[in-house]
Amino acid sequence: MEFLADYAGFLARTVTLVVAIVVVLVFIAALRGKGRRKPSGQLQVSRMNDFYKGLRQRLEESLLDKDALKSLRKGEAKSEKAEKKGKKIPDAKPRVFVLDFDGDIKASATAGLRNEITALLTLATPKDEVVLRLESGGGMVHSYGLASSQLARIRQAGVPLTICIDKVAASGGYMMACIGEKIISAPFAILGSIGVVAQVPNVNRLLKKHDVDFEVLTAGEYKRTLTVFGENTEKGREKFQQDLDITHTLFKNFVASYRPQLAIDEIATGEVWLGVAAIDKKLVDQLMTSDEYLSERAKTAELYHLHYAERKSLQERVGLAASGSVDQLAVKWWGRLTQQRFW
Template sequence: MEFLADYASFLAKTVTLVVAIIVVLVFIAALRGKGRRRTAGQMQVTKLNDFYKGLRERLEQSLLGKDALKALRKQQGKAQKLEKKAAEVKPRVYVLDFDGDIKASATESMRHEITALLSVATDKDEVVLRLESGGGMVHSYGLASSQLARIRQAGIPLTICIDKVAASGGYMMACIGDRIISAPFAILGSIGVVAQLPNVNRLLKKHDIDFEVLTAGEYKRTLTVFGENTEKGREKFQQDLDITHDLFKNFVARYRPQLSIDEVATGEVWLGMAALDKQLVDELKTSDEYLSEKAKSADVFHLHFAQRKSLQERVGLAASGSVDHLLTRWWSRLTQQRFL
């Protein structure tokens, strides 16, 4: 017991020291950053041709003998010289990534990436968006879709690649592409609208707790968490959902006129192979396969606008990420959930 007490005391002192150091660092960073002009972030550009070339050369170096590798490099050097002499201007492919959460937070970076590429891209080029999203808030994904529509309006070919999921708001974004390419087992569809909230009014009444909801305007509040919901309020709420669903359907039908919209706008999801039959996608292929093929005939550039974050934000994100990972891990252990 004495050992445990000493260890607990040591642990408490260590944690206190670490916290104190972090507080001091944050305070120093705040002082240094005060008065400085803060930039929004910076554009990072990576040529994927070089990345693919590096992968191939590393493998060749491991597989081939010294003489064979030397002969291959000589042959490749001659081919490169011939390409330079031809002076052929290759088309460009601009690659963007969108990993969507419920608020479509990635829109903030994507809007800058699109603004940048629109300043240099032509109709001979192509934009490829690697999209992954299960959807989220209507207005957030509406804005993300509007950003992609800028590419279509500029007359630049837009290809959407889906390796895992593009459902609901994610498919709202995907349908804007001139072409949609999906992995065979990616999840697509969910062209529907959902809203849910708990109501604890009966629990409050049971414990003699009143909750007043005062509004100006008949439909300022239709459904509430604490107040008593009415049938009229439910009908209005459902009406709003139906209107949003109609707008969603019309939006998808505008960009994918080949769809039988009433058949697919049921809120269901399909795997890539079934989605191809329903014309939700145009081709089955992974983004890796598509881009590696493009790299043979075009210059492929990956664009990423990195948002600038202060030290306080970075420390906060790291802490919240650790807590989130820990909670998710223990929840999965408790529930023993399994997904295919």
């Protein structure tokens, strides 16, 4: 037992030393990085046609015998050679730029989306197409407003925009989706939720019960309409509801401007529909998965997947590993318990 106690003490001291060294190294890295320019990100581009071709060839290699496979490859090479010989200047295939947006409550993916759109607009023409694979249940009004504005840049440039939804595009997610000239949805994806919600808990009576005073001082009559700790008034509630109604009206007008075929007052109730029902409401134009749509486009167009990857410093990587999950939970729950407004 004495040996085990000595070993446990030694182990504890070793762990403490290792942790101390790591903390010192992170601190030194932070000091060295202070004042330096933050590392920039990088645009990653991959040709999706090669991906689809690779899938087909791998299946052929598994199913065909050696002679049949050899004959198939020889025929493909012969066809490609004949096509090149017959066309000294081959017709350029249309290009399809594929983007992804996986939205959280803060629409954090907007940071990469804006750079991807800026890059593709330097080359894209009305003969090309942008396909956005969108997944989002919505979030903060201002965050999804900015994300939607980024997509509007594509429409303003005259480049066709197609939105593909496999799982969900609700609330702020549908605000983004409606900008597409064509909306394609999986049969059981969730769409709609054109509404606004805000939740504000109030613990003022609890504080009073324990003789705790909480003062809210403002300069401006409506600087703070509802509070978490102070005493709320009926006038404040009315103003808060008025602000929500105004935001909802702006939301409806925005959607209607891009999809005038919608009976906006009928669908802007905060309800959601599955794809098979949403097509009858004209929330979507076609029922199909993104995989089906892109694999079909790959037969006649060149597909390029764009992803803007941020480079993170050492202290940023350590910080994310240590507190990323805690931060996400804090933002999610505190945001929903305060006066943040959500699409």
